[in-house]
Each structure stands twice: as C-alpha cells, then as structure tokens.
Amino acid sequence: MRCIKLPREWVEKADVLILDAQRHFNEGIYWLTCFNAHQAVEFYLKSLITALTGSHPYTHDLVELLEVLRVVGLEPPKELFISCELLTPHYTLARYLGKKAYNYTVERGGLCIENANKIIDWVKNIADP
Numbered sequence: 001m002r003c004i005k006l007p008r009e010w011v012e013k014a015d016v017l018i019l020d021a022q023r024h025f026n027e028g029i030y031w032l033t034c035f036n037a038h039q040a041v042e043f044y045l046k047s048l049i050t051a052l053t054g055s056h057p058y059t060h061d062l063v064e065l066l067e068v069l070r071v072v073g074l075e076p077p078k079e080l081f082i083s084c085e086l087l088t089p090h091y092t093l094a095r096y097l098g099k100k101a102y103n104y105t106v107e108r109g110g111l112c113i114e115n116a117n118k119i120i121d122w123v124k125n126i127a128d129p
Contacts (some may be wrong), residue, residue, distance in 0.1 A: 002102070003128070004048065004051050004052065004126065004127035004128060005051060005128050006044075006047040006051050006123075006127050006128065006129050007047050007051060009049055010043050010044070010046060010047030010050065011043075011044070011047055012129045013043050014039075014040045014041075014043035014044045014047065014120070015040075015068075015093060017036045017037075017039045017043065017084075018036070018037065018040035018113075018116060018117070018120060020032075020111055021033050021036035021040060021112070021116065022039040022113060024036060024109075025106075025109045025110065025113055028106070029036060029107055030065035030104035030105060030106065030109035031090075031104040033091055033104075033109040033112055033113060034090035034104065034108065034109060034112040035089070037087060037089065037090070037112040037113050037115070037116035038060075038062070038087045038088065038090045038091050038116070039091070039111070040116055040120065041062055041084070041087055041116045041119045041120060042060060042062060042065070042091070044119065044123045045062060045065040045066065045069070045119070045123065046065065046121050047123075047129075048069065048123050048126075048127055049065065049068050049069060049072070051127065052069075052072050052074075053068075053072060056068075059093040060088070060092075061088055062084035062085075062087055062088045062119075063084045063085055063088060065084075066080060066081055066084055074126065076122065077107075077122070078088045079118070080118065080119055080122055081116035082115075083116075083118050083119050084119065086111060086112070086115050087112060087115055087116060089102070090102075091111060
C-alpha cells in the first residue's frame with residue numbers, strides 16, 4: 001500500500017453510497033443500485049485525485065477521472081477503464097425519465113455493483129482510506 005491518505009469525508013460518503021447500492025440491489029431497485037454504485041466510485045476516484053493533487057476535476061465521467069490518475073503517475077489497469085465505461089452512463093440515465101436507454105434489471109444491477117467494487121478495491125489497494 002502506498003502512503004496516500006484519502007480525505008476522510010469523501011471515503012465516508014463513498015462507503016455509505018456503495019452500501020446503499022447493495023441495499024437497493026437487495027430491494028430490487030436496480031436503477032438506484034447503478035446510480036449509487038456510480039456515485040461511490042466517483043467519490044473514491046475524486047478522493048484519490050484530491051489526495052494526490054489538492055483538487056479534483058468537476059466531472060461525473062469516471063473514465064475521465066481515471067485518465068487524470070494516469071496523468072499524475074498512477075497506472076489504472078485497462079479493465080478498470082471498461083468498468084468505468086459501464087458505470088458512467090448511470091449518473092444521468094438512472095435519474096431522468098425518458099432518457100433510459102437501459103432496462104434496469106437484476107443483471108444490470110449486479111454488474112454495476114461488481115464493477116464499482118473492482119474500482120473501489122483498486123483505490124483501497126494503493127491508498128489508505
């Protein structure tokens with residue numbers, strides 16, 4: 001583990017969001033599962049960027065956040081970019097009626113949680129939450 005200390009308030013909120021994603025999954029509310037999974041990842045990535053640079057970009061695009069981490073010297077695995085591509089649309093699509101290009105199913109909810117946990121685990125492996 002590297003000696004990177006993540007901002008506590010970001011991690012606390014991210015941990016609540018991923019727990020909420022799992023709870024909503026168990027309740028069958030899959031659109032909210034995906035939204036909360038996205039938000040948890042966004043908070044973890046922004047916490048890492050903030051710890052490394054003192055600030056973070058104002059975006060909800062998870063791929064863009066991974067690119068920032070690459071620019072500052074980290075090497076996110078290629079599979080995380082795929083995970084971020086899967087999660088990014090749910091920031092918008094899960095919230096706006098009439099914009100749903102996806103059917104929110106148990107399978108999609110499970111994919112959102114699985115991919116969110118991959119990214120969160122990567123952050124936790126290189127930083128001290």
